[in-house]
Structures are given as C-alpha cells and as structure tokens.
Amino acid sequence: MxxxxxxxxxxxxxxxxxxxxxxxxxxxxxxxxxxxxxxxxxxxxxxxxxxxxxxAPATTGVTAGRNDPAPQEVLVEVVVNGGFAGVTNKLVVHYDGTYTLRSGTKPAKEGRMTAAGAAALRAALEDPAYAKVPARPTGAPAADGFSFYITHAYRLVVTQDGENRPPALQRVLDALPGGGPPTSP
Incomplete structure (x- = not known):
C-alpha cells in the first residue's frame, strides 16, 4: 500500500x-x-x-554426464543449401548408423550405415581436432556454391564451397553416408 x-x-x-x-x-x-x-x-x-x-525430457543430442547415448539419439545433422539448382537438403544420422535424408519436397530416404562407417563418422566427430575447427567459414564463398551446416553435440560448424577446409572437418564430411554431404537436388 x-x-x-x-x-x-x-x-x-x-x-x-x-x-x-x-x-x-x-x-x-x-x-x-x-x-x-x-x-x-x-x-x-x-x-x-x-x-x-x-x-527428464527426451534429447536429440549427447546428454551431459552420460557416456552411452541411445542408438536413436542424433549423432550429426547436416543441412546443405545453395548450388546452381538451389538445393536444400537435410541429413540426420543417429548413433546406431541409421539416417534420414530429406531433399527439397521429395519423400525422405532412410538407410543404415555399415558398422564400420558409423564408427568412422563417430570417430571423426569426436576427434579433438574437430573441436578446434572454426565455427564459421574462413574463406570467400564460391559463386553458386554450397553452404554446409554441421551440428554435432550442440555445436554448429558452417563451411562452404571455396573454403580451405581443415583436415578434421573434411574427415567428417567424407565419413557421411554416401561419401559426403548430400548435394543432389
């Protein structure tokens, strides 16, 4: 009062x-x-x-304080934008190696990586050198090039065509299902 x-x-x-x-x-x-x-x-x-x-709420990434993520938790998400055709693709890979690829408005494609392929991807993402990769592009973008948005363990790394990529980042991209990021329309 x-x-x-x-x-x-x-x-x-x-x-x-x-x-x-x-x-x-x-x-x-x-x-x-x-x-x-x-x-x-x-x-x-x-x-x-x-x-x-x-x-506890369900999570889609690495849970703090836990060393054994559930098989269906998201290991990495890669979004690809750009290119001459204006591609917008999204690849989601789970810890067990299953993945879903969405390309524009087409129906989603699902698959499973081999055990060795999934282990190689996990190792590339968990490499201490990958943790030191710059979060943003360091070079000039290529005309009609692609931009790549890689999310792992709540960390986003952005790279693009025309950039001189660190070897640790290139190992991650090469270990993705299909031998690289999804750039096809």
Whole structure:
C-alpha cells in the first residue's frame, strides 16, 4: 500500500503483475476458452534421483554426464543449401548408423550405415581436432556454391564451397553416408 501512495496505483499494479509473471503465479488460459485454469503450467520439479530419470525430457543430442547415448539419439545433422539448382537438403544420422535424408519436397530416404562407417563418422566427430575447427567459414564463398551446416553435440560448424577446409572437418564430411554431404537436388 505504501508503494501505491508513493508511485501511484498504475505503477503498483504493474509491479504486482511483473512479480506474478516472474514467479509463475498467474493463472494460465485453459483450452476451454477464457476461463483461467487453476494449474500453473509448470512441469513438476524432480524431488530426487529416482524422479530425475522419470521426468527428464527426451534429447536429440549427447546428454551431459552420460557416456552411452541411445542408438536413436542424433549423432550429426547436416543441412546443405545453395548450388546452381538451389538445393536444400537435410541429413540426420543417429548413433546406431541409421539416417534420414530429406531433399527439397521429395519423400525422405532412410538407410543404415555399415558398422564400420558409423564408427568412422563417430570417430571423426569426436576427434579433438574437430573441436578446434572454426565455427564459421574462413574463406570467400564460391559463386553458386554450397553452404554446409554441421551440428554435432550442440555445436554448429558452417563451411562452404571455396573454403580451405581443415583436415578434421573434411574427415567428417567424407565419413557421411554416401561419401559426403548430400548435394543432389
């Protein structure tokens, strides 16, 4: 009440609304319409180690503190853009070597790498030299060239045609299914 006298009623209302929003105490809209719901819309907080595994969200990359990723977790994602034909392709490879290739609006193609091929790709991505590859292109782009966006373990590396690629990056690109990034339209 003292705050309202000093700064005005509108300021007091704004501060109270901000406090409720920050604390998550306001009502959340329900699916039924304008009636506010009595739930806060906040997921439950794990109370201990048993709850932590039961409520952990699914991930698509390497999970912190875990050495054995699930076979269907994403190992690497490669997006290719550009070229004379204006290609937009996306390759997703999982730890078990299965992969999905999406090329423009065509139906997705699925496949599986050999065990040796998947191991070579994992080794190239986990090579300490790959961790030192610059995250952004270092050279001038080639006219009508391709841009490659490689995501592994929450790290994005961008490269393009015309760039002098570090050997560690080239090993990753060469180890992809099909012998390289998907550049066909």
């Amino acid at each position: 003292e705050y309202a006298k000093r700064y005005g009623t509108a300021a007091a209302v704004a501060v109270a609304a901000l406090a409720m929003a920050v604390a998550g105490c306001g009502p959340t809209p329900s699916a039924e319409g304008d009636k506010p719901s009595t739930t806060l819309g906040i997921p439950p907080v794990p109370s201990g180690p048993a709850d932590a595994t039961a409520t």
